[in-house]
Amino acid sequence: MIDYHMHLVDDYHTERCPYTPERVEEYVRAAEAAGVDEIGVTDHCHRFVEFAPLFEPIYKGPRGRDPEVAWLKDNLYEPLDRYVEALVRAQQRGWPVKIGLEVDWFPGAEDVIRSILAPYPWDYVLGSVHFLGDWPLDVSAGYGWPDMDVAGVYAEYFTQLEAAARSGLYDVLAHPDLVKKFGHRADGAEAHYEAVVAAMAEAGVAMEISTAGLRCPARELYPAPAMLELAASRGVAVTFGSDAHDPQTVGQNMDKALTAxxxxxxxFLSTYEKRQRKLVPLPSG
Ligand SMILES: [Zn+2]
Ligand SMILES: [Zn+2]
Incomplete structure (x- = not known):
């Protein structure tokens, strides 16, 4: 079993980050205890100074004074080198750790993102749609959502997810129907799955099955069962992720994800090494 989505610090951490093999070991040990054989660490790209050009237009823009957005500018300070080095050293100790990163999708920023990622030995890169334009859709139910047409948000979210799949930037799309996080539901959401899954199949991008949705008002895995069935029928590979922001959450609810x-x-599930995919039979149970 794998858990391929976790963060070494919580999103609002503003001290120097614990990017050390010792911090990684806490996650390795938690994974062992949870019956997870291999983990992938995937901190947010908005933690790293190299990604500042991507987020600057957002926190310097019209929403920049909103606390829901302003925190970004205090987040972009760690050098990628420190983070990657801690994970390389963890691998050198023989621990079952993959070097990953969770990278936001912004249309038009493909070349910027590609060049930031290029120097590092990633095992895989997670792609996430958290922003529609300058709006972070997953901060809270009260931020932005009350002014939005839910069906329109769904349509735009899945349009961006499809573009992310086709961008060539990502190995895996994280929490593929995050748009339901706060329990907003749009009639006919299923109509959007087809195009996204087709894009993933054509581009060879895997779909994450995320247990994070179970901790949110959505109270459902990401993705919804119908989206997962479609992915299975089109031969889209899957990974599993808890989206843990602390060791305690590593491997959480993986039994439910496996059952789904x-x-x-x-x-089969998909593992990655140096951005090469390997399919492994699902654990029996
Ligand atoms: Zn995410
Ligand atoms: Zn995450």
């Missing part, structure tokens, strides 16, 4: 995968007809 089996019910959808999935028989």
């Amino acid at each position: 995968a089996r019910q959808a007809g999935i028989t």
